[in-house]
Amino acid sequence: MKTVLIFSMLLSASLAGAQTVNWARQAETGPKHLLHLNTGLNYGLTFGAGYGYQVSTGMLPILLQADYSFPSGEKVLDDFKTRIGGQIRLYEINNFHFSAEVLGVFRRYENDFARLLNFGADMSAVVGYYRPTWFVAGEFGFDKAIVTNFKHTQAYREIYPQVKDGWYEPATGGNFHYGLQTGVSFRQYGITLKAGRLITQDFSTTPLFPFYAQLGVNRRF
Amino acid sequence: MKAKFTGAALTLLLALGFIQCTKDRIINEPGNLVPKTVDQDPSLPSIAINGAQLHAEAFGPADSALIVVVHGGPGSDYRHLLNCQAFAGRGYRVVFYDQRGSGLSERFPKDSYTLQTMIDDLKAVIQHYRTSPAQQVFLLGHSWGAILATSYINTYPDAVDGAVLAEPGGLVWDDIADYVKRSRSIVMTKELFNDMLYSDQFITGKEDQHAILDYKYALLSAADGNPDNPIGDEGPVPFWRSGAVVNQALFELGNDIEPDWTTNLDQFTTKVLFIYSENNEAYGLAHAQKVSSAYPNVELFETLDAGHDMLSFPTGWNNTFPKMLQYFNNLKH
Numbered sequence: 001m002k003t004v005l006i007f008s009m010l011l012s013a014s015l016a017g018a019q020t021v022n023w024a025r026q027a028e029t030g031p032k033h034l035l036h037l038n039t040g041l042n043y044g045l046t047f048g049a050g051y052g053y054q055v056s057t058g059m060l061p062i063l064l065q066a067d068y069s070f071p072s073g074e075k076v077l078d079d080f081k082t083r084i085g086g087q088i089r090l091y092e093i094n095n096f097h098f099s100a101e102v103l104g105v106f107r108r109y110e111n112d113f114a115r116l117l118n119f120g121a122d123m124s125a126v127v128g129y130y131r132p133t134w135f136v137a138g139e140f141g142f143d144k145a146i147v148t149n150f151k152h153t154q155a156y157r158e159i160y161p162q163v164k165d166g167w168y169e170p171a172t173g174g175n176f177h178y179g180l181q182t183g184v185s186f187r188q189y190g191i192t193l194k195a196g197r198l199i200t201q202d203f204s205t206t207p208l209f210p211f212y213a214q215l216g217v218n219r220r221f
Numbered sequence: 222m223k224a225k226f227t228g229a230a231l232t233l234l235l236a237l238g239f240i241q242c243t244k245d246r247i248i249n250e251p252g253n254l255v256p257k258t259v260d261q262d263p264s265l266p267s268i269a270i271n272g273a274q275l276h277a278e279a280f281g282p283a284d285s286a287l288i289v290v291v292h293g294g295p296g297s298d299y300r301h302l303l304n305c306q307a308f309a310g311r312g313y314r315v316v317f318y319d320q321r322g323s324g325l326s327e328r329f330p331k332d333s334y335t336l337q338t339m340i341d342d343l344k345a346v347i348q349h350y351r352t353s354p355a356q357q358v359f360l361l362g363h364s365w366g367a368i369l370a371t372s373y374i375n376t377y378p379d380a381v382d383g384a385v386l387a388e389p390g391g392l393v394w395d396d397i398a399d400y401v402k403r404s405r406s407i408v409m410t411k412e413l414f415n416d417m418l419y420s421d422q423f424i425t426g427k428e429d430q431h432a433i434l435d436y437k438y439a440l441l442s443a444a445d446g447n448p449d450n451p452i453g454d455e456g457p458v459p460f461w462r463s464g465a466v467v468n469q470a471l472f473e474l475g476n477d478i479e480p481d482w483t484t485n486l487d488q489f490t491t492k493v494l495f496i497y498s499e500n501n502e503a504y505g506l507a508h509a510q511k512v513s514s515a516y517p518n519v520e521l522f523e524t525l526d527a528g529h530d531m532l533s534f535p536t537g538w539n540n541t542f543p544k545m546l547q548y549f550n551n552l553k554h
Contacts, residue, residue, distance in 0.1 A: 043422050044415030071419055073412030079419050109423055111416040112443040112457065116423050145423050150254065155457060159439070160256055168248040172433075173425035200425040207421035 020192035020216055021052075021063060022135045022185045023089045023097040023128075033221045036067065038192075040214030043207065044071035044079075062088045065103075078110040083122060097137075099126045105143070113156035117149040118172070126181070136182045139194065142201075145173035174201035177212060190218035249426070254436040255462045260327045267326075268318070270345035271338070276325035276461075277318035279350055281309030286357040286382075286553050289316045289347055293364030295339075295471040296438065296464030298324025301533040302363060304542070311546055312553075313359075316350045320369075322467030324460070328431045334470040336372065336480060343373050347380075357382040359549055363532060364388055365471075368397070371482050371515075378488035383552040385545050387496040388504055388529055392486075392515050394479035396508075403503035404452050404529075413449045417441055434465035445530070453500030453528025455536070483515035492518045494548040496541060500528040520548075 021034075034052035039045075050067025063086055070080040085103035092098070105120040121144050128137020151165045179196015195213040199206055251257045259267035259276045268277045276298070288308050292299045299317040309315045319326040321342055322334060347358055358381055362370030367389035374381050390404075391397035407414050420440050426433030442463060446456035493516045497509040506523070513519045522544050527537025 041409075044418045045409045071415035072410045073415050075412055079415055081422075107422065109419050111420075111440060112446075113440055116420065118423050120422075143422060145425075148248075148423055155443070156439075159457075159460060160254075160462075162252065162256070164246055164253045167245050168253075169245045170248070172248050173421075173423055175422060175425060198421075202425075202427045204428060205425070207418070207425075209418050209421075 020181050020183060020194055020214070021087065021099075021218070022132075022183055022190055022192075023061070023092070023099060023130045034063065034065075035219045035221070036216055038069070038214050038216035040212065040216075041209065042069075042212045042214060043209070044073075046071050046214075060088060060090070062086055075110075078115075079108060081105060081107040085122075087126075095129055095131060097126075097128060097130050100124070101126070101141075113153055113159070115151045115153075118145050119147050120145045124177075128181070132185065134182070134184045136180065138179070139181055139196070140178045141176070143175050143177065144171055144201075146171050148172040175199065175207060176201065176203075179212065188220045190220075192216040192218065248424075248436075249430045249432045251432050253432070255432050255439065256325060258325050258327055258462070262325075265325055268346070268349055270349055271342050273321045273329070273342065274327045275318050275321060275342070275346070277316070277346065277349075279314060279316045280306050281314040282312070283314055283350075284352050284356065285312055285314040286359060286549070287316060287347065287350060288313045288359045288361050288549065289318075289343070289350075291343065291360060291362040291366030291370050292317075292320065292323070293362075293366045294323055294464065294468055295320070295365045296323050296466075296468030297365070297458075298326075298461050298464075300324070300461050301458045301530060302361075304532055304538045305361060307542060308546070308549070311550075313549065314350065314356075316346065318346050319461075320464075320467070322470075323464035324462055326464075328464070328466065331428050331466050331470045334467055334474070336471065336474055336478075339369055339471070340373050340376055343369060344377070344380075357552075357554060359552070360384040361545070362386050362389070364390065364529065368392065368482065371486070372480075374489050375482045375485045378485050381489070381491075383491055383493070383549065385494045385496065385548060386513075387532060387541075388498065388501065388509075389512060391512050392483050393481045394475055396512055397475065400503060400508065404501075406451055406503070407449060411449045413444055413447045416447075417444055428466065431466060435463050438463035438465035438468065451502040452504075452530075453498060453502060454530050455528065455534050458530045458533050486515050487517055489516065490518055491552070492520055492548075494522060494545065495519050496522050496524055496531065496544075498524045498527045498529060498531045498537065500526070504529065 032054045036050040038048045046069045048069030052063045052065040054063050056062045066084045068082050083103040083105050087101035089099045101124045103122040107118050109116040124141030126137050126139045149167050152163050176199050181194035183192035198210045251261050259265045259274050266278045290302050290305050298319045360370040367386035390400035445458045446454050495513040497504050524531040524541045531537030
């Protein structure tokens with residue numbers, strides 16, 4: 001079952017892409033490449049960079065994407081998140097656009113007790129009003145931690161010597177996110193801002209910091 | 222192009238096959254990521270009181286004056302207070318217990334926890350170990366345990382012969398909220414900040430999935446010994462299993478009812494030994510004076526070279542034990 005889930009996730013990721021995009025511009029023919037830098041609060045103070053490539057235009061424009069982000073701190077490489085996938089503009093009417101994105105996720109977390117490796121999937125739907133120089137949209141999505149590998153340090157083994165390392169299932173976690181995104185575009189650049197709330201998959205609890213916010217800069221070429 | 226795609230697909234399938242062939246573990250299964258509790262492992266020492274099975278032990282002569290050690294959290298356990306066994310060699314009966322939902326004690330649904338239940342449990346633990354009405358009872362509470370000890374004294378001012386209270390966040394809710402806010406004041410750019418938040422995207426648990434929630438809470442405990450943590454501990458504090466649900470339940474109750482555990486303390490005229498630590502930047506003399514002022518008869522004591530968990534590490538323990546022993550000896554019949 002886990003194999004099927006991971007394969008489905010990676011397959012869908014390979015067919016899709018995702019960054020905060022002004023579809024009124026991105027859907028046009030023209031520059032196909034998109035570079036993206038961002039910083040924000042998303043399970044920590046994070047910094048990220050991404051690349052997107054538009055593979056089709058017209059009625060169903062598709063943007064493939066890969067990105068990498070990491071949280072602040074003295075240890076730069078111990079925690080990170082990589083995503084690969086894409087987004088597709090599914091429908092457009094009177095400057096209102098509906099798009100969806102599916103991303104395969106691989107992420108790492110480490111502290112003094114444990115190192116976690118996780119494969120997951122991040123899916124979102126975005127509906128907004130897009131003009132060539134600005135846009136505003138609402139987003140709703142779900143980030144699922146599908147399977148996680150746990151490896152514990154000696155410090156945790158002193159706490160609990162019988163702890164069992166390895167791959168754990170079923171899905172070890174999942175959080176919904178919903179919020180707003182907006183942006184302005186000029187020449188080859190775009191500045192985007194998105195913010196919202198996080199809530200766990202059982203809808204009754206929240207992460208320690210239940211909000212996210214991200215400021216980004218895009219450059220098309 | 223086709224050859225490249227085929228190669229990539231084969232690599233992917235091999236990787237997936239490797240993952241699939243490894244033996245998967247169930248994240249919510251007790252014993253995998255966190256220890257089993259007394260209701261799951263009969264080999265653990267336990268007592269049955271007040272409808273709960275609690276992880277508990279006692280050391281020292283059974284008829285000697287009781288020192289009941291009340292741990293913090295809520296949700297922590299008595300492992301980090303085991304230095305207090307030393308009182309057993311000085312003529313005391315030392316009782317340790319993990320509060321319900323904490324450590325290795327039995328877990329309960331979140332909506333079952335009340336502040337009164339925690340007081341009732343402490344009363345039942347004392348009754349369980351007390352061998353005669355003449356046997357003296359002393360409380361030794363640390364952090365939340367000092368708050369719980371105070372709530373017991375406030376409820377039964379005549380039932381206790383003395384108390385050592387180590388850094389209770391407050392004895393009224395506003396003081397607790399102020400202290401918790403200061404003790405969690407962490408700079409966003411620090412590793413500690415993302416160590417505490419980043420794991421939320423890897424693991425989530427429902428309210429009844431205690432093993433998952435306790436494990437997540439345990440990961441947070443790694444922050445205790447971080448140099449950027451204002452509470453000033455010199456390393457991670459030992460524990461068995463963190464009680465995430467009871468912790469959240471009691472904090473939410475506190476927020477809702479904003480308790481005041483000082484209303485009857487004027488009736489408790491026995492001197493209280495009130496301990497605070499030199500290295501806990503969130504506490505300090507001013508807060509210790511403010512919190513302890515609810516007691517009519519208080520001796521303040523600063524543990525030098527130690528942080529909030531001053532009883533858990535050698536320096537803090539060595540600097541505090543003689544004072545506590547002197548305090549108990551002065552009150553002992």
